[in-house]
Every structure is written in C-alpha cells, then in structure tokens.
Amino acid sequence: MADRHPLFVPLVLVGGLVFGFGLAYSHMARPEVVLDFLQFEDLGLVFVMFGGAAVAGLTFLLAPRLLGRAPLTGDRYERRLKPFDRDVLVGGAVFGVGWGLSGICPGAAYASLGVGNVAILWALAGMFLGAYLQGYWRSRDRAPETAPSGAD
Amino acid sequence: MVTDLVGLQVVAELFPNGVSRYAVGGLLVGLGTVLIYLGTGIHAGASTFLESTLSYVSDRSRFQQYVASRDWRLVFTLGIVLGAGVYAVVYQGGAWTTDVQPWRLLVGGFFVGVGTRVGKGCTSGHGICGVGSASKTSVVGVVTFLAVAIVTAQVVAALGASP
Numbered sequence: 001m002a003d004r005h006p007l008f009v010p011l012v013l014v015g016g017l018v019f020g021f022g023l024a025y026s027h028m029a030r031p032e033v034v035l036d037f038l039q040f041e042d043l044g045l046v047f048v049m050f051g052g053a054a055v056a057g058l059t060f061l062l063a064p065r066l067l068g069r070a071p072l073t074g075d076r077y078e079r080r081l082k083p084f085d086r087d088v089l090v091g092g093a094v095f096g097v098g099w100g101l102s103g104i105c106p107g108a109a110y111a112s113l114g115v116g117n118v119a120i121l122w123a124l125a126g127m128f129l130g131a132y133l134q135g136y137w138r139s140r141d142r143a144p145e146t147a148p149s150g151a152d
Numbered sequence: 153m154v155t156d157l158v159g160l161q162v163v164a165e166l167f168p169n170g171v172s173r174y175a176v177g178g179l180l181v182g183l184g185t186v187l188i189y190l191g192t193g194i195h196a197g198a199s200t201f202l203e204s205t206l207s208y209v210s211d212r213s214r215f216q217q218y219v220a221s222r223d224w225r226l227v228f229t230l231g232i233v234l235g236a237g238v239y240a241v242v243y244q245g246g247a248w249t250t251d252v253q254p255w256r257l258l259v260g261g262f263f264v265g266v267g268t269r270v271g272k273g274c275t276s277g278h279g280i281c282g283v284g285s286a287s288k289t290s291v292v293g294v295v296t297f298l299a300v301a302i303v304t305a306q307v308v309a310a311l312g313a314s315p
Binding site: 028030076077097133 | 166167168169170171173174175176177178179180181182183184185186187188189190191192193194195196198199201202203205206210212213214215223224227228229230231232233234235236237238239240243244246247248249250251252254256257258259260261262263264265266267268269270271272273274275276277278279280281282283284285286287288289290292293294296297298299300301302303304305306307308309315
C-alpha cells in the first residue's frame with residue numbers, strides 16, 4: 001500500500017465512476033429492466049454486455065502487444081483467465097437463480113444504490129450474507145489440509 | 153419494402169426502448185474497465201468486493217486472501233455508487249426506487265452472493281473482463297448463469313410474482 005503509485009487510487013475511483021455511470025445510463029441498475037430482458041420483453045441488455053466486452057476485449061488484445069507494462073503498477077498486461085472446474089458450473093447456476101429471481105448482479109446493485117434505490121439494500125444484505133456463508137464453509141473445508149492428521 | 157417493414161416491426165418489439173441507451177451504457181461500462189486496466193493491468197470485477205470487504209470483519213482464511221486488494225476494491229465500488237449518483241442527478245432528476253419485492257431482492261441477492269464467489273466471477277468479471285479475454289471458463293460461466301437466470305425469471309413470472 002505504502003509504495004503504491006499516488007495515482008493508483010484516483011484512477012480506480014475514476015474507472016469506478018465511469019463504470020457506475022454506464023450501468024445507470026444503460027438502466028441495468030434497475031432490476032425491472034434486467035427481468036424484462038430475461039423474459040425476452042426487451043433484449044436491449046445484450047448491447048450492454050457485448051458493448052462492454054467488445055471495448056474491453058479490443059483493449060486486452062492490443063495492450064499486451066503495443067504497450068509494455070502498466071504505468072501505475074509495473075505489472076504486465078494479461079488476459080483474465082481462470083481455471084475451469086466444477087465450481088464454475090455450480091456457482092454459475094446458483095448465481096443464475098439469484099439473478100433471475102432478483103434482477104440484480106453485484107456491480108448493478110452498487111450502481112442501483114447510487115441512483116437512489118434504497119430498496120436495493122435488501123439485495124446487498126443478501127449478497128454479503130451469501131458471500132459470507134460460502135466463505136465460512138470454504139475456509140472450514142480448507143482447514144483439514146493444513147492440520148496434521150493421524151494417518152500421516 | 154414489405155419485408156423491411158416486417159423487419160422493423162420485429163426490431164421494435166424486441167427493443168421497445170431502442171438500443172442507444174443500452175449500447176452507450178455498455179460502452180461506458182467497458183471504458184471504466186479499460187481505464188483501470190490500462191493504468192494498472194488489473195481486471196476489475198465487481199463481485200470480489202463482497203469477500204474482500206468481509207475481510208475487514210472476519211479473519212476466515214477465505215476472506216483474508218483479499219486483504220491486499222480490499223482497499224482499492226472499496227474505492228472502485230464507491231466510484232460505481234458515485235458514478236450512478238451523477239447519472240441520477242443529471243438525467244434522472246432525483247431518486248428512483250424499484251418495485252421488485254424485498255423478498256426477491258433478499259433471497260436473490262443471497263444466491264448471487266454464494267454463486268458469484270463459488271463460480272469465480274459475475275456479470276462484470278466473467279461477462280466483460282472474461283469474455284473480453286476470450287476465456288473459455290468465462291464463456292461457460294456466462295452461458296450457465298444466463299441460461300439459468302432466463303429459466304428462473306420465466307418460472308417466477310409464470311408463478312405470478314410481479315414485480
């Protein structure tokens with residue numbers, strides 16, 4: 001934290017501002033709009049996802065080739081690749097149930113608070129509770145690996 | 153000529169609010185991601201904030217792995233809230249509140265909280281950064297949650313919960 005570039009935090013803030021403004025502008029911060037999309041009543045949301053992915057994808061493709069390292073961290077530009085396993089399917093399905101039920105995903109929920117939607121605090125409370133419980137279980141799952149067992 | 157009109161009719165039905173609102177918003181969401189990436193090399197996703205913030209109040213190992221990133225993730229989320237606030241002041245002319253019932257928000261939020269963390273990402277991490285990286289894992293993740301969300305929303309609507 002101490003040796004971090006002085007512009008690191010300001011840049012993250014500005015990135016968040018643009019990100020949140022975009023979510024509000026697209027109306028994705030409104031659960032009703034997401035639910036209309038999922039019920040095929042207004043497919044406009046496709047443009048939010050593909051528009052965002054296209055802009056990001058072009059940058060992720062070009063930056064590693066044209067630029068050296070990120071100026072504020074000195075890190076290499078890389079693609080976002082996560083290992084595939086059963087968790088991706090199980091977690092994706094659980095997320096899908098929640099998204100389809102509430103019309104809210106994490107980024108859009110924070111933005112929804114910004115557009116004055118105080119009712120979204122219910123969703124945020126649910127998200128933190130869910131994230132806490134999965135973290136509680138998974139921290140416990142990991143414990144036996146580090147603890148010496150009688151069989152060793 | 154006739155086929156043109158039929159085509160326009162279909163477009164109007166599928167996109168009753170036009171597409172510019174969505175396209176411009178999506179480009180801005182991508183731009184926010186790109187700004188952070190170009191400056192830092194970081195792929196900023198929104199759902200890790202949930203676990204990283206929990207590290208302030210819980211010493212569980214699962215949350216403690218995010219201690220190094222929790223401060224900037226808090227700033228990123230604060231930026232999202234403020235950016236949406238700017239939209240509300242400039243374009244919306246005040247606060248907007250959802251009519252979706254609290255139980256749907258709470259229970260749905262719970263599943264979202266579990267699912268994004270187990271599934272390694274959400275609509276921004278997998279959907280924008282992951283798909284933008286042509287990551288097979290993220291494409292599978294997006295297809296999974298999109299398909300399940302569509303089925304869930306249709307079932308809930310068919311059962312009469314509205315909104």
